[in-house]
Amino acid sequence: MKRLLIGAFAALLTVGATATLAGQSEDLQALRDYMQNRFPNLAFMDYANGSYALDAAKATQWESQRDFPPFLDHLDEGEKIWNTPFTNGKGFSDCFGSDPSKVRVKYPRWNAEAKKVETLEGQIVACQKANGEKPLKTKKGKIAYLSAWLASQANGQKINVIVPQNDPGAVAAYEAGRKFFYTKRGQLNMSCADCHVYNSGMQARGNLLSPVIGQVTHFPVWRGKWARATGGKDGFGTLQRRYDGCNKQVRAKPFKNQGDEYSNLEYFHQSMSNGLTIDAPDYRE
């Protein structure tokens, strides 16, 4: 009962303040309640559409962009990468299993032996290294094509990140990610939660801040901004590439890509979208 009361209290006031008391399911419930209160007319499934779910004019623009997906060739290349054997004759299916539609939904996950959070991109690289291949860079380019193709094969399935509550290592990794999300950083002194929880739905200049719930369903994402920087050729980036962008906005030094900080963050961050349908890749500004 006490725990229940504290949970309700947290949901109403400060979603971030009860780190040591609440577990993953309590966090999820508290965030959903908080958002439901903030956006009473938004259906749960629509959170997957990010800021477009909150602004009809933006949504119309977005729909017209989606009519001409710019990333189809890149997806084909991702499929080709999946099917290209390593020099030792093996391939990605030896690491991930032969059904590409079952890969995206496994990650991020806790590896109890290695005592580490495994991400999809991290495991792609680990698979290459284990087979004597030159590992791909983890923010953009080929790794994003492969990861996006795997995500597209999983479309229609639900995000379901499990934090085994009986494994203290897993719980600690999740808590570290949660703490990262709610901790202020950078010269501008802002947390992820400042923008994507407490001020979600608000306007920061031309940007409508998306709620944290639903931010991961469409990754790797194709961003107009990233595409413009390459003359329209390649707008793809992984989730951890996006973390860099948000950290730079607050003038914080980005963390190591696929390092523990970001991977623990990803563990927490993806799990807050549990129950939402994968719909990847997708276009964002």
Added chain:
Amino acid sequence: MTINQVTSRALSILLISCISILGGISVANADAVSDGKKVAFDRKKGNCLTCHMIAGGSLAGNIGPPLIAMKARFPNKADLRAQIWDPTHKNPNTIMPPFGMHRILTEKEIDLVTEYILSL
């Protein structure tokens, strides 16, 4: 000279110097206000428009309250400066950056922004 004449001359000198001091202040103040506006609007400096509606600024955000009638809200200039220097002092959870404490702006720039915001 009678005592009266002395007093009146002294008074008029005082008056003239008062007027000229006041004039000096208001010229300096006008500069501070327009320089402060530049700092406040500059995306690499104050970037206040990201969060605050300010008269004359376009594409403002709505994370913070509109900055209007500031003299009424901050009768004491030092309080306004303190809010800009370190808003976390009043509200530890605020999203507003601590412009002075984190050296996002120099002390001089904060003085200028304070003058400008007070003029709104």
